[in-house]
Amino acid sequence: MAIRSLQANKVRSFLTMLGVIIGVMSVILLTALGSGLQGYIVKQLENVGSNLIIVYPGKLDLKSLGQGGMASITSPKFVLKDANDLETQSQYIEAVVPSAVAQGVLKYQDQKTYTELLGLTANFSQVMNSPLASGEYFTESDDRSGRKVIILGSEIAKNLFGTEEPIDKKVVVNESRFTVIGVLKNRGVSGGQEDHVVIPITTEMHLFNQNKVFALYAKVINSNEMDAASADIKRILLGRLTEDDFTLLTMKDLLGAVSSILDVLTLALGGIAAISLLVGGIGIMNIMLVSVTERTQEIGLRKALGATPNVIMIQFLIEAVVLSVGGGMIGMLLGGGIALIMRLFIPTEVTLWSVSLAFSVSAIIGIVFGVMPARKAAKMNPIEALRYE
Amino acid sequence: MILQLKHVSKTYFLEGVEIKALDDVSVDVKEGDFLAIVGPSGSGKSTLMHLIGLLDTPTSGEVFLEGKDVTKMSETTLSKLRNEHIGFVFQQFNLLPRLSALENVELPMIYRGMKSEERHKKAKEMLDMVGLGERLNNRPNQLSGGQQQRVAIARSLVLNPLIILADEPTGNLDTKTGKEILEFLHKLNKEGHTIILVTHDSYVAEQANRHIHIRDGKVVSS
Numbered sequence: 287m288a289i290r291s292l293q294a295n296k297v298r299s300f301l302t303m304l305g306v307i308i309g310v311m312s313v314i315l316l317t318a319l320g321s322g323l324q325g326y327i328v329k330q331l332e333n334v335g336s337n338l339i340i341v342y343p344g345k346l347d348l349k350s351l352g353q354g355g356m357a358s359i360t361s362p363k364f365v366l367k368d369a370n371d372l373e374t375q376s377q378y379i380e381a382v383v384p385s386a387v388a389q390g391v392l393k394y395q396d397q398k399t400y401t402e403l404l405g406l407t408a409n410f411s412q413v414m415n416s417p418l419a420s421g422e423y424f425t426e427s428d429d430r431s432g433r434k435v436i437i438l439g440s441e442i443a444k445n446l447f448g449t450e451e452p453i454d455k456k457v458v459v460n461e462s463r464f465t466v467i468g469v470l471k472n473r474g475v476s477g478g479q480e481d482h483v484v485i486p487i488t489t490e491m492h493l494f495n496q497n498k499v500f501a502l503y504a505k506v507i508n509s510n511e512m513d514a515a516s517a518d519i520k521r522i523l524l525g526r527l528t529e530d531d532f533t534l535l536t537m538k539d540l541l542g543a544v545s546s547i548l549d550v551l552t553l554a555l556g557g558i559a560a561i562s563l564l565v566g567g568i569g570i571m572n573i574m575l576v577s578v579t580e581r582t583q584e585i586g587l588r589k590a591l592g593a594t595p596n597v598i599m600i601q602f603l604i605e606a607v608v609l610s611v612g613g614g615m616i617g618m619l620l621g622g623g624i625a626l627i628m629r630l631f632i633p634t635e636v637t638l639w640s641v642s643l644a645f646s647v648s649a650i651i652g653i654v655f656g657v658m659p660a661r662k663a664a665k666m667n668p669i670e671a672l673r674y675e
Numbered sequence: 676m677i678l679q680l681k682h683v684s685k686t687y688f689l690e691g692v693e694i695k696a697l698d699d700v701s702v703d704v705k706e707g708d709f710l711a712i713v714g715p716s717g718s719g720k721s722t723l724m725h726l727i728g729l730l731d732t733p734t735s736g737e738v739f740l741e742g743k744d745v746t747k748m749s750e751t752t753l754s755k756l757r758n759e760h761i762g763f764v765f766q767q768f769n770l771l772p773r774l775s776a777l778e779n780v781e782l783p784m785i786y787r788g789m790k791s792e793e794r795h796k797k798a799k800e801m802l803d804m805v806g807l808g809e810r811l812n813n814r815p816n817q818l819s820g821g822q823q824q825r826v827a828i829a830r831s832l833v834l835n836p837l838i839i840l841a842d843e844p845t846g847n848l849d850t851k852t853g854k855e856i857l858e859f860l861h862k863l864n865k866e867g868h869t870i871i872l873v874t875h876d877s878y879v880a881e882q883a884n885r886h887i888h889i890r891d892g893k894v895v896s897s
Contacts, residue, residue, distance in 0.1 A: 294773050587769045590730060591830070592758020592786035594751045668730050672769070 302573040303613035305566030310617025310644040312559035317640035318625040320552030322633035337509035340535045341502040364499040378515035384499040393458040394446040402482040405490025413505040421468030429486035436464040437484040440472040567651035574659035586671025599664035606656025614648030678704040683736030696722040698892040709864040711872045711883035719892040762831025766843035768823040770815040777811040801829035821852035
């Protein structure tokens with residue numbers, strides 16, 4: 287009975303459903319986007335290596351990073367020997383790469399770009415999982431002798447050289463001429479591989495007149511022994527430094543921080559979409575109220591023939607729920623479908639919880655927003671309803 | 676005595692003004708009666724019909740259905756009593772336009788909670804009886820006025836009620852068709868149905884055996 291009267295007003299029923307369709311669709315789409323992004327970033331971060339421990343200068347609390355708090359960064363106090371110490375004194379650590387950082391201007395012919403220069407040791411490819419697109423890495427002796435060789439990030443190479451082959455070309459870094467020996471592979475978001483360049487750390491410290499190492503990257507032999515390795519690093523560094531001079535970060539910590547930020551993002555996207563779902567619900571209420579008024583005579587007749595107030599109420603409630611659940615199902619299919627198509631271009635991930643949430647919310651909306659019109663119908667006085675024209 | 680109204684009054688307030696639609700009216704309806712309630716518009720006959728049809732309750736006085744006082748019953752109980760005991764025939768026919776003749780006749784049985792097979796069977800029988808056995812699946816707008824009123828009569832009869840309450844049943848029909856409907860009601864009365872006819876038309880009222888004339892909310896003769 288309820289479905290029949292919806293069929294009688296096909297266009298109106300569809301337009302009413304549209305509100306819920308769009309609401310459910312956007313909940314599913316936006317959360318799919320959020321979850322997809324999260325999965326993608328996590329995967330990219332894992333690429334860097336789950337058995338990497340990064341030793342940063344100063345004290346920083348990653349847990350408070352999400353809430354916007356980031357504690358003091360003191361000037362770095364590491365020296366090259368620390369890297370060597372960690373490598374030789376801990377049985378858990380396979381290799382350590384010290385890093386120095388500086389900002390610089392990179393010039394090739396009339397092309398010019400500002401970039402971050404990363405000074406690393408020759409074993410960085412082994413520790414930091416940075417494959418080359420072309421060319422080769424520098425060697426330990428290149429580093430020791432402070433040779434002016436440079437490995438470009440993929441974006442930098444593109445900016446400076448365009449389609450030209452960069453290997454063996456000369457670029458100028460802060461008035462010094464460097465030979466390009468390699469180009470890093472583009473790996474997406476993993477720590478900005480694209481827009482920085484790598485040079486031997488000795489060369490960098492010499493060029494920028496630095497005597498301190500900014501951070502240390504330690505590769506742990508077995509990823510099950512991260513905690514033991516962390517403890518070892520702490521113990522060894524405390525021989526020379528204090529607690530406040532350094533912070534250990536593992537990929538797990540980093541993932542946790544990024545995840546918590548993205549969780550908030552996904553929730554916010556879902557919340558925005560939920561508002562449109564609410565608007566859809568109000569649309570249903572509106573149309574049901576119109577429908578009750580329009581069908582005053584019908585309601586009066588049904589009551590005269592023996593329909594109790596409850597029966598009338600249930601009939602109108604069913605109509606509202608059919609509208610909202612119908613809209614919910616169409617929205618689910620559309621949202622899921624579009625998310626799958628979008629997957630070809632950007633990462634999306636349709637999660638079960640978002641689908642079930644959107645669906646149950648649409649059902650609840652039908653009930654909540656259907657109750658008021660349904661009660662209005664149920665309370666109608668049969669005499670006045672029969673007389674109504 | 677199947678229906679008794681004892682000293683019922685009904686008062687409305689219209690924009691603060693008290694309107695006495697019925698003033699101390701008593702009516703008895705016996706089984707097999709063909710009763711006409713006659714009066715001009717505004718006389719209070721519609722209000723009386725609403726009380727008889729259990730669509731409304733009086734301001735004072737009592738209404739007894741088969742000896743039971745229904746004056747203070749809840750709306751839900753009244754709905755069930757109407758379903759069981761009263762068959763309505765309206766001036767406007769009041770068929771649901773989206774339903775076929777058969778489905779319209781099934782309506783009261785739905786509210787009774789009968790199974791669909793039984794409903795189909797009974798509704799078909801009733802439409803056969805009113806001479807519309809060939810038009811079961813027609814919608815109201817595909818039927819003439821007289822045919823629509825016969826569907827409404829079939830609907831009123833389908834649960835075999837105590838009383839058939841017809842409110843100006845010929846008001847929207849031409850004279851010839853109106854006559855046919857009245858003859859049909861006559862026939863039903865002969866078969867034992869109790870019929871109450873509400874009308875302002877004295878010709879229509881002549882068909883009945885008993886008459887209650889009502890004017891200004893009071894019974895002037897019966």
